[in-house]
Amino acid sequence: EPKDPPLSETGHARALRLAERLVDAQVSAIYATGYRRTQQTASPTALAHRLEVRTYDAAMPAKDFAARLRATHATGTVLVVGHSNTVSAIAAALCGCEIAPLGEDEYDRWIAIRADRNGATTLEEGRY
Numbered sequence: 001e002p003k004d005p006p007l008s009e010t011g012h013a014r015a016l017r018l019a020e021r022l023v024d025a026q027v028s029a030i031y032a033t034g035y036r037r038t039q040q041t042a043s044p045t046a047l048a049h050r051l052e053v054r055t056y057d058a059a060m061p062a063k064d065f066a067a068r069l070r071a072t073h074a075t076g077t078v079l080v081v082g083h084s085n086t087v088s089a090i091a092a093a094l095c096g097c098e099i100a101p102l103g104e105d106e107y108d109r110w111i112a113i114r115a116d117r118n119g120a121t122t123l124e125e126g127r128y
Helices: 009-021 036-049 062-072 087-095
Strands: 027-032 053-055 077-081 109-115 121-127
Touching: 009 036, 027 036, 036 053, 036 077, 062 087, 087 109, 087 121
Parallel strands: 027 053, 027 077
Antiparallel strands: 109 121
């Protein structure tokens, strides 16, 4: 259990805030790694949008995962719940831009990559 702990009460509150932030979005897919905390973070959004959380391999190279996301989801909002050591690389691979690394104690960082129909991307960062 210590290697795969559940979300704390604060983590559950953050997961609910994330779901609230995405309530009006056209969420078409949700991905999380196989760990309890990422699955539990994704769960409220999945319930709200009646979607299954798709598990992805945390060890998959960011450029490969980004290519898979682009190929599989041409439209809609895709939520990816990852880890402090992988999220920045996945976002950077999606936008072709620099993304500051996440700190190990940074649990509420919002990184949104938007692609238009020509593939041009914009980056938005914040907190949820």
